[in-house]
Amino acid sequence: MPDDLSIDFLYVDLSECERCLSSDETLDRALRELRDQIHQNNIDSITVNKRKIRSDEQAKKHGLIRSPTLRINGTDIEGIVNEDYEVKDSYCPSCEDVTGPECYEITGGGNDCRVFEYEGETYETIPKEMIKEAVRKEVGMEKETKETCCEEEEQTSSCCGPTTSCC
Numbered sequence: 001m002p003d004d005l006s007i008d009f010l011y012v013d014l015s016e017c018e019r020c021l022s023s024d025e026t027l028d029r030a031l032r033e034l035r036d037q038i039h040q041n042n043i044d045s046i047t048v049n050k051r052k053i054r055s056d057e058q059a060k061k062h063g064l065i066r067s068p069t070l071r072i073n074g075t076d077i078e079g080i081v082n083e084d085y086e087v088k089d090s091y092c093p094s095c096e097d098v099t100g101p102e103c104y105e106i107t108g109g110g111n112d113c114r115v116f117e118y119e120g121e122t123y124e125t126i127p128k129e130m131i132k133e134a135v136r137k138e139v140g141m142e143k144e145t146k147e148t149c150c151e152e153e154e155q156t157s158s159c160c161g162p163t164t165s166c167c
Contacts, residue, residue, distance in 0.1 A: 007027070008049045008070070010069040012095070013067075017068075019124050022125040034132055038135065038141070072138045080137050082117060090124065093111070095113060
């Protein structure tokens with residue numbers, strides 16, 4: 001497992017594009033929630049690089065196909081959590097005035113932003129649980145589990161709610 005964690009967040013706009021902005025905020029929340037666990041797994045440092053991509057030339061330099069994109073230790077987030085994936089996009093109305101001819105390819109030739117497949121669903125922004133799962137996999141952390149009353153020896157109504165049996 002790596003000693004360091006490197007995260008690259010590539011985006012076209014954080015002021016107008018709701019998908020980029022929301023994904024950026026979600027990334028920050030997910031990392032705050034995981035910070036202690038990451039350090040407990042002997043990760044010495046966490047580097048987060050947030051890069052605004054202003055042209056197709058920059059997109060090619062950084063290997064960006066669609067905005068926003070998140071890579072953990074150089075691997076696309078969907079490649080970490082999904083067995084097979086294909087970068088997909090959909091129309092993004094908030095990008096109407098953001099992109100221009102300099103970003104023609106990375107926006108799908110217009111106002112298309114990336115969508116993410118996670119656990120059989122399609123999301124317009126990167127889901128927090130997807131980020132957390134990808135980070136856990138990259139640093140060798142076990143998947144977070146929640147104890148349920150069914151796993152405890154004694155079942156109580158406070159654990160299971162108003163019913164006496166939850167299994």
